[in-house]
Amino acid sequence: MYRERAAVGIRAAVRWASVTSGGGPVRVLPDGCLDLLWSSRAGLLVAGPDRVAQVSWSAPGERWIGLRLPPGVGPAVFGVPAEELRDRRVPLADLWGRAAVELAERFGVATDPPGSRWAAAGATILEEVARARLRAAGGPDPLGAHVAARLAAGATVAATAAEVGLGVRALHRRSRALFGYGPKTLARILRLRRALDLARGGVPLAEVAVRSGYADQAHLTRDVRELAGVPPTRLLAPPTD
Structure with a gap:
């Protein structure tokens, strides 16, 4: 349950x-x-x-x-x-x-x-x-939601830093405190989640790769294996009894 x-x-x-x-x-x-x-x-x-x-x-x-x-x-x-x-x-x-x-x-x-x-x-x-x-x-740091939203939408780290008025190194330091790791790692993780949502919705993996910002399906497979520990086909396979 x-x-x-x-x-x-x-x-x-x-x-x-x-x-x-x-x-x-x-x-x-x-x-x-x-x-x-x-x-x-x-x-x-x-x-x-x-x-x-x-x-x-x-x-x-x-x-x-x-x-x-x-x-x-x-x-x-x-x-x-x-x-x-x-x-x-x-x-x-x-x-x-x-x-x-x-x-x-x-x-x-x-x-x-x-x-x-x-x-x-x-x-x-x-x-x-x-x-x-x-x-x-006093509430969460508003920078966190803004940075996460921009990275989730596919913005680059440099563009995100410029948008929030920080240098890339300063954004990295703030991101470690807010998210636990730098913005590049957070962007990879958010892209993985976006790709898996599409795949679970029935979108073919080749199309998932394109729509999620990967270079190709092989790039998607490598990233999923590195972050999830298993390839997409195994991760998306229905559970067995």
Whole structure:
């Protein structure tokens, strides 16, 4: 079971919940986002921005609730630069201390025993906490949304830097703090997501490559393999029982 919907009060954020059926590995693709997570087995966690796909393992019946924060928003919520969380899964208590312990206690009441509304109750708590942290921080840095939108639309790093009034090196430094990596890496990841959305919609891979800004289908295949760890045909193959 996996469900997601738009979060309330946090632009472009997504709340989601899942229950692991058979257990085993799950390939999590990079997306430029940071996630605030709760697992019935591991508790409250922060998933940092990944440069390549991560393979995670869940136990059968494990419940997950997450709040996926769009590129550039996570640092204002978690209170640390995104690059400090890059390619990491960190217990929330390592960042928030006592506040994380108190949040875990709220989760215990809301999600145990797992009734029909455990996912909604838990996701609402995550939203409330994230909104409060954003208010306390004065909101996310507006540069993050602007840069991510321009790169997602296919703008070059140089053009994006000029548009926001920064030099390329300055944009790189700001991007590491906001996204966890430089704008070139973020652009590759956003292009991958755009290409996969097209492919999952039934667009042939050769056309996907052209429409997503790759030189050709071979370029698309190389990029998918490097970022996702497997070729497009395997990544897009329907799941088997």
